Amino acid sequence: MTRVAELFQSMDYGPAPESDAEARAWLAAHEATFGHFVAGKWTTPGKTFAVIDPSTNAPLAKVTQGTVSDVEAAVKAARGACGKWAKLTPHQRARHLYALARMVQKHARLFAVLESMDNGKPIRETRDLDIPLVARHFYHHAGWAQLLPTEFLGYGPVGVVGQIIPWNFPLLMLAWKVAPALAAGNTVVLKPAEFTPLSALLFAELAAQAGLPAGVLNIVTGDGATGAALVSHPGVDKIAFTGSTEVGKIIRKATAGSGKKLSLELGGKSPFIVYEDADLDAVVEGVVDAIWFNQGQVCCAGSRLLVQEGIHDRLIEKLRARMETLRVGRPLDKGIDMGAIVAPEQLERIRALCAQGEVEGATRYQATSAVPSTGCFFPPTLFTNVSPASTIAQVEIFGPVMVAMTFRTPEESVALANNTVYGLAASLWTENINLALDIAPKLKAGVVWVNATNLFDAAAGFGGYRESGFGREGGKEGMWEYLLPEGATRASEATVRRAREEKRATARAPETPREPVLSPIEQVDRTAKLFIGGKQARPDSGYSRAILDLKGRIVGEAGEGNRKDLRNAVEAAHAAAKGWATSTGHLRAQILYYIGENLSARADEFAARLRTMTGASGREATREVEQSIECCFAYAAWADKWDGAVHQVPFRGVAIAMQEPIGVVGVVAPSEPPLLGFVSMIAPLIATGNTVVAIPSEAHPLAATDLYTVFESSDLPGGVVNIVTGASEVLGQVLAEHDDVEAFWFMGTEAGRRTMELASAGNMKRTFCRITPRDGSVPDDMRALLREATQVKNIWVPYGA
Numbered sequence: 150m151t152r153v154a155e156l157f158q159s160m161d162y163g164p165a166p167e168s169d170a171e172a173r174a175w176l177a178a179h180e181a182t183f184g185h186f187v188a189g190k191w192t193t194p195g196k197t198f199a200v201i202d203p204s205t206n207a208p209l210a211k212v213t214q215g216t217v218s219d220v221e222a223a224v225k226a227a228r229g230a231c232g233k234w235a236k237l238t239p240h241q242r243a244r245h246l247y248a249l250a251r252m253v254q255k256h257a258r259l260f261a262v263l264e265s266m267d268n269g270k271p272i273r274e275t276r277d278l279d280i281p282l283v284a285r286h287f288y289h290h291a292g293w294a295q296l297l298p299t300e301f302l303g304y305g306p307v308g309v310v311g312q313i314i315p316w317n318f319p320l321l322m323l324a325w326k327v328a329p330a331l332a333a334g335n336t337v338v339l340k341p342a343e344f345t346p347l348s349a350l351l352f353a354e355l356a357a358q359a360g361l362p363a364g365v366l367n368i369v370t371g372d373g374a375t376g377a378a379l380v381s382h383p384g385v386d387k388i389a390f391t392g393s394t395e396v397g398k399i400i401r402k403a404t405a406g407s408g409k410k411l412s413l414e415l416g417g418k419s420p421f422i423v424y425e426d427a428d429l430d431a432v433v434e435g436v437v438d439a440i441w442f443n444q445g446q447v448c449c450a451g452s453r454l455l456v457q458e459g460i461h462d463r464l465i466e467k468l469r470a471r472m473e474t475l476r477v478g479r480p481l482d483k484g485i486d487m488g489a490i491v492a493p494e495q496l497e498r499i500r501a502l503c504a505q506g507e508v509e510g511a512t513r514y515q516a517t518s519a520v521p522s523t524g525c526f527f528p529p530t531l532f533t534n535v536s537p538a539s540t541i542a543q544v545e546i547f548g549p550v551m552v553a554m555t556f557r558t559p560e561e562s563v564a565l566a567n568n569t570v571y572g573l574a575a576s577l578w579t580e581n582i583n584l585a586l587d588i589a590p591k592l593k594a595g596v597v598w599v600n601a602t603n604l605f606d607a608a609a610g611f612g613g614y615r616e617s618g619f620g621r622e623g624g625k626e627g628m629w630e631y632l633l634p635e636g637a638t639r640a641s642e643a644t645v646r647r648a649r650e651e652k653r654a655t656a657r658a659p660e661t662p663r664e665p666v667l668s669p670i671e672q673v674d675r676t677a678k679l680f681i682g683g684k685q686a687r688p689d690s691g692y693s694r695a696i697l698d699l700k701g702r703i704v705g706e707a708g709e710g711n712r713k714d715l716r717n718a719v720e721a722a723h724a725a726a727k728g729w730a731t732s733t734g735h736l737r738a739q740i741l742y743y744i745g746e747n748l749s750a751r752a753d754e755f756a757a758r759l760r761t762m763t764g765a766s767g768r769e770a771t772r773e774v775e776q777s778i779e780c781c782f783a784y785a786a787w788a789d790k791w792d793g794a795v796h797q798v799p800f801r802g803v804a805i806a807m808q809e810p811i812g813v814v815g816v817v818a819p820s821e822p823p824l825l826g827f828v829s830m831i832a833p834l835i836a837t838g839n840t841v842v843a844i845p846s847e848a849h850p851l852a853a854t855d856l857y858t859v860f861e862s863s864d865l866p867g868g869v870v871n872i873v874t875g876a877s878e879v880l881g882q883v884l885a886e887h888d889d890v891e892a893f894w895f896m897g898t899e900a901g902r903r904t905m906e907l908a909s910a911g912n913m914k915r916t917f918c919r920i921t922p923r924d925g926s927v928p929d930d931m932r933a934l935l936r937e938a939t940q941v942k943n944i945w946v947p948y949g950a
């Protein structure tokens with residue numbers, strides 16, 4: 150007789166297909182051909198393209214390629230709905246979001262099946278993860294809609310939001326974007342990915358049935374060209390994008406100078422770090438979730454396995470054994486682990502990158518279990534012998550491909566983990582809590598999971614550092630992306646622009662500085678030099694520029710900085726960055742107070758200098774100095790209070806949201822007011838642990854150069870603030886382009902803003918660029934500046950039972 154143990158050996162899974170009848174009935178009801186969903190109704194289908202089921206390559210439906218006029222109609226509908234939607238009471242909007250959450254739950258099975266058919270991901274995942282999380286996002290944001298007036302006091306919607314999403318989590322990405330946008334009172338035009346538009350169309354139709362007012366959510370389908378039309382549409386006030394870094398850069402450039410708010414969630418090459426004391430069986434399951442979940446098509450996939458040398462062989466052996474048990478098959482089969490890759494072109498890309506890995510000397514291991522012979526399938530894959538500089542270690546593969554490398558010490562693990570242009574997520578595995586919490590702050594990543602991976606929740610922000618983009622989705626931090634201070638709409642910016650033009654006509658001082666008068670710096674002279682690494686430095690050019698008063702008389706000279714001076718300044722700022730970022734808020738507060746105090750001691754001298762340079766009255770000059778002192782005190786006050794949060798997530802854990810400095814920040818201060826404008830830009834940055842390379846007012850730089858001695862006598866460590874004088878927009882552009890500058894702040898002209906935002910696209914640095922208002926006033930919402938000066942890192946740690 151056969152024994153039970155033997156039966157277990159020979160037992161196999163039978164097929165367990167989920168029915169696709171309901172989804173097919175929905176498609177059939179639309180004759181499998183769709184227009185856009187605009188102003189609460191379907192448009193007549195235009196020129197269409199096919200949407201396929203990637204597990205069979207069979208066509209599922211035809212959707213319309215959105216044209217410029219389709220985008221126009223959708224933006225018009227969203228604009229038309231804007232006023233009424235924003236005027237609903239927070240409670241009324243909350244009820245709509247709640248209705249959407251209930252609607253998703255009610256139709257969960259239909260959504261799960263349709264998503265699985267369209268994307269190729271296993272029904273197990275859409276049913277247990279994607280769709281429940283979609284509902285969770287609408288519930289969570291129904292809450293923010295309700296709490297808006299108290300929790301976001303003084304803030305209102307941005308207006309019409311254009312959203313462009315990728316194909317890897319089609320409905321979940323919709324929820325991440327639509328829920329906060331609507332909660333904040335915006336209206337939306339969303340373009341789903343061309344591979345996976347169906348669940349967004351179903352959502353819009355059901356949302357209308359659930360009572361969402363017409364025009365509040367509009368869906369326009371199409372490819373990149375449709376996306377580009379949405380990005381460049383002048384009636385759109387904000388763009389939120391998730392997708393490749395390559396397209397993120399295009400969008401950054403396309404929106405430069407437009408005043409559109411922008412958030413970008415881009416690619417990643419996230420490290421999965423295993424220390425020698427980790428629980429290896431848990432690690433193996435972690436790797437399965439990190440890279441074989443959703444066929445590895447996850448922006449934050451732990452795709453680089455970094456293993457401490459001593460346990461490498463043992464872990465690889467365990468992983469290979471586990472890979473053999475992963476089942477790849479039809480997405481609607483409830484018993485499979487991995488489904489299909491989204492489209493033939495993505496499959497080709499994965500194949501090509503794997504072939505490249507072998508050419509570059511890595512060893513490929515693939516599970517021997519069968520993969521369906523038709524459709525877009527790719528087996529779980531593991532590369533060993535991977536060199537950290539090789540293509541597969543650096544490029545986002547976006548497939549079920551793990552690349553393994555080793556390290557010897559924790560320091561080496563951090564260096565290896567951060568050896569990427571990206572900074573989206575990281576996962577670290579150790580039984581030593583001290584080690585985990587020592588490493589987490591050192592990782593350049595927006596999300597860190599301790600002994601876990603790929604955990605997401607609506608209450609915790611998600612988003613990247615570096616070329617993984619900027620902005621957060623989820624949690625309170627994500628809501629800010631869809632809000633503006635009341636009255637600070639793009640329309641009000643137009644008012645600023647007009648006011649500026651008026652001011653130009655009646656200017657006290659020439660707006661555009663006249664041709665600078667340059668002269669060589671003598672050996673012994675009284676020219677204000679540059680301030681680099683805590684020392685006064687002669688400019689590389691050897692020239693100084695004459696600083697004139699209103700009547701054109703020379704009141705002093707300032708060094709004429711150039712590209713080389715900026716390079717030195719950036720280097721000095723980096724040298725100071727680590728120490729300053731890890732110093733305590735208390736220390737930074739003390740130093741800012743001290744700067745304020747020392748400025749106060751020399752208030753008369755500073756006021757006199759301002760009067761001479763700018764022609765300000767005695768009262769005006771004294772007031773500017775007083776405000777600058779107050780600004781130092783105010784940010785000193787904040788330095789030890791800009792706390793993070795602990796998000797309660799529905800797991801056995803918490804997400805610790807830490808406010809981290811961005812790093813080295815380039816600053817172009819406004820022309821006027823020269824002292825207050827300068828101080829109010831650098832103070833929030835240094836209060837939060839950034840180091841700065843600042844270009845002071847071009848017309849009146851001596852207000853800033855006089856600060857050198859204040860800094861020196863206030864214990865400000867060398868390199869925390871570096872100052873380079875000269876032609877501010879020319880120097881600003883160099884800083885905006887610089888790959889080692891991590892964020893960039895600018896106050897100046899409209900043309901200058903465009904130039905700077907364009908230049909910043911190289912390394913996707915986060916920018917904060919404003920047109921200087923008429924009265925030269927600097928932004929006074931300190932919390933807004935502190936948010937700009939920091940980025941939130943969410944560290945998920947096990948907590949509680």
Ligand code: NAI
Binds near residue numbers: 377545547
């Ligand atoms: P993609 O970035 O081209 O597409 C994402 C979305 O952007 C789609 O809706 C697309 O239609 C739209 N789009 C494309 N060009 C546009 C433009 N010029 N202006 C506005 N919208 C535009 O990503 P794609 O081609 O689907 O995938 C290519 C690679 O990108 C993948 O292999 C993967 O490495 C990466 N990727 C990363 C994602 C992430 O979440 N990090 C998501 C999707 C792709």
